[in-house]
Each structure stands twice: as structure tokens, then as C-alpha cells.
Amino acid sequence: MKKRFKTLPFIISIAFTAVLYSCLTNQVESKYSNFDSAQKEMLFGRGWIPSELVYESMEDIYQRTNVEKNTCIFSFNLSKKDLKLVLKKAESTSIKIEMPTGITRPIWWTKSISGLDQKFLVDQDNIVVYLVIDEKENRIYGWRNLTNYNPLNN
8 A cells, every 4th residue: 555655646747747748749830931931831821820910021930839729929020011010900908918828938939028018919810819019120929829818808
């Protein structure tokens, strides 16, 4: 009976590690140099980056998804002209928006959005997409969470 209690914590830790590993390995990371290469691989047809943000000037496109958790993060550069169009679409909010959950955020991604204003937009499917726009770098950072607070519901 004593051996059973000694092995129980070990079994629990193995099970916890397996579940955690499973969540992390369900993530897919994609990188594209520009709009044409992303379009060729049908990135935009998957719907993670909403069509309201897709422009031919897109460069340095990064996307990480977790289909099981229905979440993603993405970032890309736009021309100044297209960035201004996105700024017109995006709504500012004073509410602290929940950061992406259920997905591993690269350190560079998290550092890049630190200290910048958070915005949101509602895509054509009525899904809220959260944005941070770095106007100095002409870069957009975005994410979706199934469980995110929708600022339009209050």
C-alpha cells in the first residue's frame, strides 16, 4: 500500500506533463515573407487573419494557431497607406484586454506589444479580433481568443 502512494504523485506529474505537452504541440507556426507567398499557401482562406486586415502590401507575416483552443496570434508589416486604413477600422478601448490564452507567445511578440495601445475590430463573421498597432514600425500584432471579452457587449 505504501508503494502505491509513492508512485501516485509520479503518475499524476506524468499525466499533467502529457496534457501540457499535448496543448503546446497542437500549435502551428507559419512565416511568410510577403502577401504573395502567404496567398500561394492559402493562409488567408483559413480565416485566422481576418479579411479586413489583408492587404497586398503585407510583409514579414507571422502566425501561430492552436485549432484545439480556437486561438491564434499574428503579426505583419503594412505600407503606411494600408496601415492608415486599418487604423480607421480599429476601435480604441480603455478596457484592459485579455492577452492570448491557450497559445505560446514568442518572447519577441510579447515584448513588441508591451506598452502599446490595444484596439479591436469586429470581423465579417462578427468575431472580435484584438490588435496592437505599432505605427513607428508599420506593424500590426493581433490575436483571437474564444474566451476573450467582447467590448461591444457592454
